[in-house]
Amino acid sequence: MAIDRRQLIVDAATKSFSLFGYKATTMDQVAKLANVGKGTIYTFFSNKEELLEEIASRLIKEMKAAAEETMEDHLSFYENVNRALARLMEFRKEHQLTIKLFQEEKEMGTQAVMDVMMKIESAIIHYIKEKVETAMDKGEIKVCNPEITAFVMFKLYIALNIDWEKQHSSLSKDEISHLFELYLFTGLSKQ
Amino acid sequence: MAIDRRQLIVDAATKSFSLFGYKATTMDQVAKLANVGKGTIYTFFSNKEELLEEIASRLIKEMKAAAEETMEDHLSFYENVNRALARLMEFRKEHQLTIKLFQEEKEMGTQAVMDVMMKIESAIIHYIKEKVETAMDKGEIKVCNPEITAFVMFKLYIALNIDWEKQHSSLSKDEISHLFELYLFTGLSKQ
DNA sequence: AAATGACCAAATTCGTATTTTAGTCAGTTA
């Protein structure tokens, strides 16, 4: 029963980052939580930031899997991309790690955290971009720049989910999904 | 030739806020620039923040006037709202005051500046909202929530103008205008 | 060969002395 020290470290760091944030967790703390000498951490990760990056890339995988689960082949592109984005927003809201990192990014501006959040955003947009490309190839939507389209979809979702509720009462999942369809798919023009 | 001390103060403060930002300009500095005793400032404005608010509301009026100038009755709603938003983005880029305040909001998070920037954003959205309502009444666009629509238009414009160029080469005015039409007016759905 | 924790330089925090600044108001000016 050889214990996987690498995994112990990642788990401990995830727990600590979730509870206290990136800056406020020390490597000593991670080592203690993982029941491992501090030096051991550095045999797997060359520094604290790399440890965060590992955790972020696991998070990205988890988010992708969660989004993938909500999509179904027989549904339209609109329905699927809407489900995926809605699921990703939910994911963000229910995971302490994403909440904490988002907060740390805005409130403290920790560079490593900003880098990693940017990476996560890029990964999401890249993921959506692939869905847009597939839909375009299938002729389900108009020809457009897939990268910009994915970017706009993501930004619209963030705006409706997060920015709107800074000054108004928050929108329900159904309202958001309806607005997403109206603005990006059917459009405001008549007929 | 009675000099308008109030105006002198506003001008001096505008100049100083533009050059050094809100936090870095002192009331002594404003008084000196305006050739006025410091006490005089407080006969017109009860504190530094109120002085900033006065300047911001003048800025809002200027922005509205600039936007209004670009619009023309015989053009479509899309064309007009696009012109107005494009003009507002230009305005932001060419006025030292807006640049400085925007920077101070992000980099220092000065509360008074954040409040005032929020006010400016709200004013712009409110302005767009009125245009949306008119267009809706005229039957130029589908029925929709005008506040949310204005909000989305503004956020999309910010996304394409500012957020996009953080990771990509910036989009031209024409590209943005075209994307604005595609996503919000014609929509991605076919026919 | 893998793991460790005492160790170190660098960074951060803390405590405090010093300076700066927003706002006031008694006195001056016109």
Next chain:
DNA sequence: TAACTGACTAAAATACGAATTTGGTCATTT
């Protein structure tokens, strides 16, 4: 006497050295 002023003050910001903490290393242990 009404508008204006700038010396003044309390509070906030800053500067700065001491003390502590922390990321990362490496000689030693297992």
